[in-house]
Amino acid sequence: MADTVTLTINGQKVTVPAGTMVLEAAQQAGIDIPTFCHDPELSRPGACRICVVEIKGWRNLPPSCVTAVTDGMEVETESDAVVEARRTILELLLANHPEDCMTCQKFGDCRLADYAYRYGIRNTAFIGDKTDFPVDESSAVLYRDMNKCVLCGKCVRVCAEVVGRNVYDFTSRGFSTKVAPALDVGLGEIDESGCVSCGSCVAVCPVGAIVEKNMIGKARPWEVKKVKTTCPYCGCGCGFDLNVKAGKVIGVTSNPDSEVNGRHLCVKGRFGFDFIHSPDRLTSPLIKKDGDFVEVSWEEALRYTTSRLKEIKAQHGGDAMAVLSSARCTNEENYLMNKVARVAFGTNNIDHCARL
Amino acid sequence: MQLFRAHVLVCGGTGCVSSGSKKIQEAITDELVKQKLDKEVKVVETGCHGFCEMGPIVIVYPEGTFYCRVQVEDVSELVSEHLVKGRTVQRLLFKAPVTEEQVPSYRDIAFYAKQQRVALRNCGHIDPEHIQEYIARDGYEGLAKALTSMTPEQVVEEMKKSGLRGRGGGGFPTGLKWGFAAKSPGPKKYIICNADEGDPGAFMDRSVLEGDPHSVLEGMLIGAYAIGADEGYIYVRAEYPLAIKRLRVAIAQAEELGLLGDNIMGTGFSCRLNIKEGAGAFVCGEETALMASIEGSRGMPNPRPPFPAVKGLWAKPSNINNVETYANVPVIFLHGAEKFASVGTENSKGTKVFALTGKLRNTGLAEVPMGISLREIIFDIGGGIMDDKKFKAVQIGGPSGGCIPEQHLDTPVDYDSLIALGAMMGSGGLVVMDETSCMVDVARFFLNFTQKESCGKCTPCREGTKRMLEILQKICDGNGVPEDITTLERLGGVVKNTALCGLGQTAPNPILATLRYFRHEYEAHINDKKCPAGVCSALLEYKIVADNCKGCGACARVCPVGAITGEKKEPHEIDTSKCIKCGSCIEKCKFDAIVKG
Numbered sequence: 001m002a003d004t005v006t007l008t009i010n011g012q013k014v015t016v017p018a019g020t021m022v023l024e025a026a027q028q029a030g031i032d033i034p035t036f037c038h039d040p041e042l043s044r045p046g047a048c049r050i051c052v053v054e055i056k057g058w059r060n061l062p063p064s065c066v067t068a069v070t071d072g073m074e075v076e077t078e079s080d081a082v083v084e085a086r087r088t089i090l091e092l093l094l095a096n097h098p099e100d101c102m103t104c105q106k107f108g109d110c111r112l113a114d115y116a117y118r119y120g121i122r123n124t125a126f127i128g129d130k131t132d133f134p135v136d137e138s139s140a141v142l143y144r145d146m147n148k149c150v151l152c153g154k155c156v157r158v159c160a161e162v163v164g165r166n167v168y169d170f171t172s173r174g175f176s177t178k179v180a181p182a183l184d185v186g187l188g189e190i191d192e193s194g195c196v197s198c199g200s201c202v203a204v205c206p207v208g209a210i211v212e213k214n215m216i217g218k219a220r221p222w223e224v225k226k227v228k229t230t231c232p233y234c235g236c237g238c239g240f241d242l243n244v245k246a247g248k249v250i251g252v253t254s255n256p257d258s259e260v261n262g263r264h265l266c267v268k269g270r271f272g273f274d275f276i277h278s279p280d281r282l283t284s285p286l287i288k289k290d291g292d293f294v295e296v297s298w299e300e301a302l303r304y305t306t307s308r309l310k311e312i313k314a315q316h317g318g319d320a321m322a323v324l325s326s327a328r329c330t331n332e333e334n335y336l337m338n339k340v341a342r343v344a345f346g347t348n349n350i351d352h353c354a355r356l
Numbered sequence: 357m358q359l360f361r362a363h364v365l366v367c368g369g370t371g372c373v374s375s376g377s378k379k380i381q382e383a384i385t386d387e388l389v390k391q392k393l394d395k396e397v398k399v400v401e402t403g404c405h406g407f408c409e410m411g412p413i414v415i416v417y418p419e420g421t422f423y424c425r426v427q428v429e430d431v432s433e434l435v436s437e438h439l440v441k442g443r444t445v446q447r448l449l450f451k452a453p454v455t456e457e458q459v460p461s462y463r464d465i466a467f468y469a470k471q472q473r474v475a476l477r478n479c480g481h482i483d484p485e486h487i488q489e490y491i492a493r494d495g496y497e498g499l500a501k502a503l504t505s506m507t508p509e510q511v512v513e514e515m516k517k518s519g520l521r522g523r524g525g526g527g528f529p530t531g532l533k534w535g536f537a538a539k540s541p542g543p544k545k546y547i548i549c550n551a552d553e554g555d556p557g558a559f560m561d562r563s564v565l566e567g568d569p570h571s572v573l574e575g576m577l578i579g580a581y582a583i584g585a586d587e588g589y590i591y592v593r594a595e596y597p598l599a600i601k602r603l604r605v606a607i608a609q610a611e612e613l614g615l616l617g618d619n620i621m622g623t624g625f626s627c628r629l630n631i632k633e634g635a636g637a638f639v640c641g642e643e644t645a646l647m648a649s650i651e652g653s654r655g656m657p658n659p660r661p662p663f664p665a666v667k668g669l670w671a672k673p674s675n676i677n678n679v680e681t682y683a684n685v686p687v688i689f690l691h692g693a694e695k696f697a698s699v700g701t702e703n704s705k706g707t708k709v710f711a712l713t714g715k716l717r718n719t720g721l722a723e724v725p726m727g728i729s730l731r732e733i734i735f736d737i738g739g740g741i742m743d744d745k746k747f748k749a750v751q752i753g754g755p756s757g758g759c760i761p762e763q764h765l766d767t768p769v770d771y772d773s774l775i776a777l778g779a780m781m782g783s784g785g786l787v788v789m790d791e792t793s794c795m796v797d798v799a800r801f802f803l804n805f806t807q808k809e810s811c812g813k814c815t816p817c818r819e820g821t822k823r824m825l826e827i828l829q830k831i832c833d834g835n836g837v838p839e840d841i842t843t844l845e846r847l848g849g850v851v852k853n854t855a856l857c858g859l860g861q862t863a864p865n866p867i868l869a870t871l872r873y874f875r876h877e878y879e880a881h882i883n884d885k886k887c888p889a890g891v892c893s894a895l896l897e898y899k900i901v902a903d904n905c906k907g908c909g910a911c912a913r914v915c916p917v918g919a920i921t922g923e924k925k926e927p928h929e930i931d932t933s934k935c936i937k938c939g940s941c942i943e944k945c946k947f948d949a950i951v952k953g
Contacts, residue, residue: 046659066659088850092819128826177812
C-alpha cells in the first residue's frame, strides 16, 4: 500500500497519509465538515451521521469520520444530496430538542445551534413527541438535561476510554434511548454511579446536555475572558482557562492546548476554585500580637519568622523543627524546601503531604 | 438392533408443542403399551414439519400417512384402526382447501408437493435429540469429506462454486465471505452462527435448530475448517428455549462421538462451539451488534469496515452466517457444489425457506427452489387467499422488506429481482394481505416495530423512524395533509441513505414500497379521509342498511356503548357520535345489514 493517497475533495486535490479518514483529509484541506460524535481523542462510533458526504460511485452517503480515503476518490462535502441529508438530520434533532436556547447555558457555544445556523434551519417539519426526561441535578457540580442530548455518545466514550470510570452508557431503545449511569441513578449518587465529578463529559458535550452547575446563569460565552493558568492544587501542572467576568472568576473550562492534560481535569481543578473569592481567604500575612491576629507587611512577617526560627535552632537545635511540604508545590519548590530543612535548619525532619 | 414395523412420528416443534403434541405423544406411547404394540411400533419425536397451522401433526410410516390436528381423544382410534387393523383414519386426514378432498399421503399434499427441502431436509423426519438419526441420514459425511480429502482452500472454492448466498437477509455470497476470513492472518479466529431470528412471523431458523440442530453444527464446523477457526458461537435468542435445549443436546452428543471439540474425527482439526443466549433485541441480528452482545456490551452496531472477516469478535477475524446458510452447507459437501447449484437461478442458487403467514389458506414453513414465482408460493403452496377474498399484496422480507402487488406476482423469487421491486429476500418472512388490509396501516405496523427496535445509536434511524411513524399514525387517524407524502419520501430517502446499519437503512422500505404501489391508498386517507380497506377506524363510519336489517336487536345488545337503537323487527340505527367503531355489531349481524366505510 502506498504511504500517501491523493483524492479530490470539492474539486480540490488533497494528498494525505493512507488510512486517513475523509473527515480529517477535508480538515487538512481547510474544508470543515460538521460533526457531533467525532472526537480525535476517542474511538469512532460513526453515530450522528451529520458528517455524511457524497463519494462518486458510492450507493449511500457515507459518514466521513469512518470512511478511509482511497486513491482517486472524489468527495463532495456540500452537494445537494449531502445538504438535504444534513438539513433533515438537523431537523430531526431539533424536533426533539427543547426550545429554550434563550436560557441555555450553552447558548453561543452550541454545535447544534451553529449547524442549524449554517444550514438555515428555522424550524422543523417534524412536529411530534418530545422526550421528557427528568433533569439530573443530583451531582454537586454537574447539571444534566438529557432532553437536550443529541446522543453523540462522547460523554460515554470519554468516561470509558480516557477517565476509565465507565459511568455512562446508553439505556433503552429507539426514541427512548438516553445516556445514563448504571440503573439510571443520579450522577450525584456517587456510590452507585461511580462518578468522580471530573467533568470530562462537560468538556466534550457539544450541546447543553451537560453543563457546569456553578456557571449556570453567571455569564454568556462572549462576556467571559478566558485566562490560561496552571492548576495550583498539585504538582501535575494541568493547564486550564479561568473564565473571568468583570474581574471575577466564574468558572473553569478546559483548554485543549494544555500540554500536560489536554482537556482533562480532576474535580479540584475544574470545580474547586471557590476559594478565589472567598471572604475567609488570607490575602496578607498575619502575626498574633497580644492574642489577636494583626495584618503586617511581608517584610515584617519574614523578619519575624526568620528570627524566631533562628532562636529555636540556637536554643534547642535543628531537630526541634520539622517541615511538612505540599503536593500543591512544584517539584522544584519541594526540592528547595528540602534544602531549607536540611541545610538551613539542619534537620532531616521533612515530610510531604502526598505520603500521608 | 431392534426393528419396528411402523414408526409414528409426532411433531415436537414449538408450533405443535403449543397445540398439545406432547400429550399426544404420551397418549400414543401409553396406548401402544396398552395394546401391546410397543415392541412393534416406535414413537419418534421429530422437529417441525412446517405446517404448524395443522398441528399437532402425526405421520405414520411406512405409509407416510399424514394426520393433522390430532387430539388426545383420537389416539386410541388411531392406534386401533391404523396400527392394528391397517385402516386409515379418514377423518384425521388433511383436507385440501377448496376441493375438500382428503389427502392421505404427506407427499401428495399441495403444501409439500412444490417444496424442495434442502435446509429442512431432516426436519420432521428425524429425532433431533439423537445424533444417530442425523448420521443415518448421511449426517457429518460432508464434514468428513471436507476434513479428510480437501484443503481449507478447496473448501472455500467449493463454497464459491456452489453459489450459496447468505440466507439471513443480505444475500452476500457465502464462499466469498469465507474466503475473506480465511485470508485474514492470525492464529485465533471465530466462526459464528446468527440465530437471532427476529422478523415478525419468521420462524425458519427456529425450526431448523429444533428439528435438525446437527446440520447447523456440521455447517459451522466445515466453515471453521475453511477459515481456520478453533472456536465458535451460536447466538440464539433466549425466546427459543426448545432450540437452545436441542442445541445443547446436539453439542454434547457430537462432542461425545468426537465430531466436535478436540481432534475431530482424528484429523487433528479442533473446534469448540458455545451457545450465547440473546436477550431479545432485534438489532442483535445485525452482525456487528451481535458480536458486541457476545462480548458483553450493549448490542449496538458498529461501522464497517472493519468487516468481521478482518476484525470481528474480540477483535479477531470472524465469519458470521445465518442458521439456514449453515444448514445448507453439509449438502454442498455431500453431493457436490454442482449438484447444489443445479437448483435455482443464475445468481441465486439453491432453495430458500419462507415463513408463510397472513391471509393464506395454508400457512407455515415452505422451502422452495429459487426462481419459483411468488404466485406459485402463494396460490399453490399457500392454497390461495382465505375466504375467497382478493389478493392485494405480499410483504416480503419482514420489517426491512416491501409490499409487492398483484402485477408483480410472476416475478421469480431471487435476491436481485426482489430488490428491483423495492422489497428484499430478507430472512424469508412472507406475509400475504388481502383486500381487507390497509397498506398505510401495514406500513405503520412495521415502522412501529423498527422504531421500537432501533438501537438509538444513529440519528436518522432513532429520530427518523419515530417521525415517519408519527406521520403514518396521523394519516391513519385522518389528520394527514398532502405534504405528508413528500415529507415521508424525503425522510425515507435520507434515512435509507444515511443510517448506520441495515436495520435503519431498510426501515423506510415498507413506506417507500407502499408509496410506490399503493399511493392511491395514502391519497384516499389524506384527501378523501377514507380508508379503502376499511381498517383505519378513525376514517370509518358504521351504518345499518335498512333493507337488510330485520330488527333482531343482536347488534344493539352487543354494542358496548349503547350506540344502536331501534324498535323490535324495525330497522335499527347507529348513533355515529357514540359509536367507538369496535366492530362487534358487524360480527354479530347475521344479515349483512351493517357496513363500514
